[in-house]
Amino acid sequence: MENSKVVKAAILIIGDEILSGRTxxxxxxxxxxxLGQLGIQVAExxxxxxxxDSIVDAINALRHAYxxxxxxxxxxxxxxxxxxxxxxxxxxxxxxxxxxALEILQAHYEEGEFNAARKRMARIPQGGVLIDNxxxxxxxxxxxxxxxxxxIPMINRAMLESIRHRLxxxxxxxxxVVAAHLAEGAVAERLGNIQLRYGRVSIGSYPxxxxxxxxxxxxxxxxxxxxLAAAFDDVVAMIGDLGGDPIFxxxxxxxxx
Amino acid sequence: MENSKVVKAAILIIGDEILSGRTxxxxxxxxxxxLGQLGIQVAExxxxxxxxDSIVDAINALRHAYxxxxxxxxxxxxxxxxxxxxxxxxxxxxxxxxxxALEILQAHYEEGEFNAARKRMARIPQGGVLIDNxxxxxxxxxxxxxxxxxxIPMINRAMLESIRHRLxxxxxxxxxVVAAHLAEGAVAERLGNIQLRYGRVSIGSYPxxxxxxxxxxxxxxxxxxxxLAAAFDDVVAMIGDLGGDPIFxxxxxxxxx
Numbered sequence: 001m002e003n004s005k006v007v008k009a010a011i012l013i014i015g016d017e018i019l020s021g022r023t024x025x026x027x028x029x030x031x032x033x034x035l036g037q038l039g040i041q042v043a044e045x046x047x048x049x050x051x052x053d054s055i056v057d058a059i060n061a062l063r064h065a066y067x068x069x070x071x072x073x074x075x076x077x078x079x080x081x082x083x084x085x086x087x088x089x090x091x092x093x094x095x096x097x098x099x100x101a102l103e104i105l106q107a108h109y110e111e112g113e114f115n116a117a118r119k120r121m122a123r124i125p126q127g128g129v130l131i132d133n134x135x136x137x138x139x140x141x142x143x144x145x146x147x148x149x150x151x152i153p154m155i156n157r158a159m160l161e162s163i164r165h166r167l168x169x170x171x172x173x174x175x176x177v178v179a180a181h182l183a184e185g186a187v188a189e190r191l192g193n194i195q196l197r198y199g200r201v202s203i204g205s206y207p208x209x210x211x212x213x214x215x216x217x218x219x220x221x222x223x224x225x226x227x228l229a230a231a232f233d234d235v236v237a238m239i240g241d242l243g244g245d246p247i248f249x250x251x252x253x254x255x256x257x
Numbered sequence: 258m259e260n261s262k263v264v265k266a267a268i269l270i271i272g273d274e275i276l277s278g279r280t281x282x283x284x285x286x287x288x289x290x291x292l293g294q295l296g297i298q299v300a301e302x303x304x305x306x307x308x309x310d311s312i313v314d315a316i317n318a319l320r321h322a323y324x325x326x327x328x329x330x331x332x333x334x335x336x337x338x339x340x341x342x343x344x345x346x347x348x349x350x351x352x353x354x355x356x357x358a359l360e361i362l363q364a365h366y367e368e369g370e371f372n373a374a375r376k377r378m379a380r381i382p383q384g385g386v387l388i389d390n391x392x393x394x395x396x397x398x399x400x401x402x403x404x405x406x407x408x409i410p411m412i413n414r415a416m417l418e419s420i421r422h423r424l425x426x427x428x429x430x431x432x433x434v435v436a437a438h439l440a441e442g443a444v445a446e447r448l449g450n451i452q453l454r455y456g457r458v459s460i461g462s463y464p465x466x467x468x469x470x471x472x473x474x475x476x477x478x479x480x481x482x483x484x485l486a487a488a489f490d491d492v493v494a495m496i497g498d499l500g501g502d503p504i505f506x507x508x509x510x511x512x513x514x
Contacts, residue, residue: 016461017476019299020432021289023463025282028304032278042276044311047285047302050461054301077442078462079449109442117445152464175279185334188374192336204273204307205335206280207409219274 006223007170008043009035010062014073014083015151016049026153027072034160039169039223040068050074055086063090063146068167073151075140077117084141087148088125098124101139108137132162142166171223176232179217180244183207187216190238198231200224263480264427265300266292267319271330271340272408273306283410284329291417296426296480297325307331312343320347320403325424330408332397334374341398344405345382355381358396365394389419399423428480433489436474437501440464444473447495455488457481 011031017023025047032042043066048054055074062069074083088095101122106114121138124130131140131149135158140149142163149159180187184207195203201222208215218235222228239246268288274280282304289299300323305311312331319326331340345352358379363371378395381387388397388406392415397406399420406416437444441464452460458479465472475492479485496503 016459016478017463018285019289019302020293020476020478021286021291021299022432022434022476024286028275029278029281032276034278036277042278043306045276045302045304049300076462076464077445079445079452080461113442115442115446117449118442120445121442152466154466175277185370185372185375185378188334188336188377189372192374195336202273204337205333206274207333209409209411219277219279221273221277 005170007040007068007168008066009040009068009070010044010046010066011042012055012058012062012069012071013045013047013151014050014055014071015047016080018047018073019049027151027156030153030157031070031072031160035070035167035169036173038164038167039172040167041173050080050082052082052086052089055083056090059087059090059146063144067145069146071146071148072156075121075138075148075150077121077138081120083148084123084125087143087146091125091127091143091146093126093143095123095125097122098128098130098141101130104137104139131159134158134162173221173223174225174228175219175221176228177217177219177248178232178236178239179208179215179247180239180242181213181215182239182242182244183214184216187238187242190242191218191235194231194234194238197234198222198227200227201231203231203235262427264297264325264425265323266297266325266327267301267303267323268299269312269315269319269326269328270302270304270408271307271312271328272304273337275304275330276306284408284413287410287414288327288329288417292327292424292426293430295421295424296429297424298430307337307339309339309343309346312340313347316344316347316403320401324402326403328403328405329413332378332395332405332407334378334395338377340405341380341382344400344403348382348384348400348403350383350400352380352382354379355385355387355398358387361394361396388416391415391419430478430480431482431485432476432478433485434474434476434505435489435493435496436465436472436504437496437499438470438472439496439499439501440471441473444495444499447499448475448492451488451491451495454491455479455484457484458488460488460492 018025046058048058074081124141128141128143135155140159204219206217236246303315305315331338381398385398385400392412461476463474493503
């Protein structure tokens with residue numbers, strides 16, 4: 001049975017490397033689309049440094065504002081991995097070695113390799129429920145509505161599969177996309193009128209320049225199938241009326257960087 | 258004369274398309290590195306929807322917390338471009354057509370093409386100072402410590418050049434990078450000790466898996482050149498002591514997605 005409630009999530013990306021620009025985030029787009037398929041809309045993203053107060057403040061702001069919070073990064077064995085401690089502080093609970101996490105890690109390492117730094121990865125805030133990591137074993141954890149996961153994309157994706165059954169989505173939001181070699185400024189008035197007629201459809205327009213053409217990509221989103229189809233027909237009709245040719249090929253309407 | 262103060266900025270990315278995951282942000286990494294070269298550290302990033310309250314709240318939180326706020330997105334001619342209005346609301350000032358912006362836009366369009374939607378792009382919050390857009394003319398604007406810019410990467414980059422002389426950076430933060438085929442868990446204790454010795458150097462470690470090797474990239478950052486050099490030497494010595502070969506080639510130590 002489908003839930004008709006809009007379910008919203010925030011993603012919190014933790015790491016100096018993303019903020020410095022040296023590393024490009026490689027999880028956000030994947031996570032947002034993956035959550036979207038479960039009927040969960042990403043409503044906000046924050047990126048903060050490996051700095052305790054910044055993480056605590058972001059966790060507390062986001063967990064009260066949204067149904068779910070998913071975090072990435074900062075749960076490894078080194079001194080700059082402080083996410084678990086910060087989450088414990090945000091929830092005002094103690095943090096300690098989790099027996100099951102210790103057991104999983106102990107079994108994974110050779111005798112003598114399970115040093116103090118690696119043991120740190122078994123520290124979980126009180127009340128945390130482990131998230132399986134089928135790639136490199138060290139678990140994430142869930143506490144209330146916050147899911148704490150690794151930042152390495154391969155591990156992040158595996159952890160998402162581990163939590164899939166724990167997330168309850170709302171009505172899935174579908175999208176329809178069409179583009180045309182028409183400037184945004186030429187379509188804006190008509191497009192605004194279509195938006196006014198369909199309050200339950202979100203209509204976005206995104207300009208592009210390509211092969212010396214101005215153009216606009218139109219992305220329509222809604223949980224209401226009938227409204228979405230009707231609004232889409234109106235946008236396609238508008239394109240024709242303004243002398244454009246609608247481009248339906250999803251690959252061709254991908255935004256250009 | 259170099260400013261020794263740490264200067265911090267936040268980036269606010271505005272747009273449903275980034276949150277949905279359909280479009281990958283293409284500005285953050287460039288902007289962060291560009292600001293870093295001016296001695297301005299990006300301390301926080303937020304991504305919010307094309308939704309007035311979300312933009313207002315983010316602007317107000319960030320402009321009080323950081324020296325500068327740079328926004329991208331939402332300043333075009335269509336109904337979903339609401340950034341300028343939201344910024345006016347955040348500053349509690351009126352918004353109206355800016356004579357110079359109107360003049361620039363009017364001169365750009367052919368007779369009859371300068372319609373109401375395009376005129377909207379000349380609406381600037383009271384007190385806003387225009388930011389030149391040498392690509393597609395429609396300006397951004399600066400109000401107090403907030404710089405409102407376009408999201409299209411080509412235009413965003415051009416606008417950054419337009420504001421370069423208005424930003425005052427602190428001591429530039431330099432970085433040194435080295436990698437080794439050593440697991441994070443094997444280096445963590447020694448690395449933590451190096452971090453303890455150099456309080457003014459930020460040492461980050463980033464695990465990778467490549468060609469079936471575990472490895473770690475070490476990124477050291479500091480505004481203090483001598484400390485940076487000394488800490489870097491210690492990390493390189495640590496790699497040798499642990500049986501690794503330091504990899505200095507920046508291309509080879511780029512993170513793998």
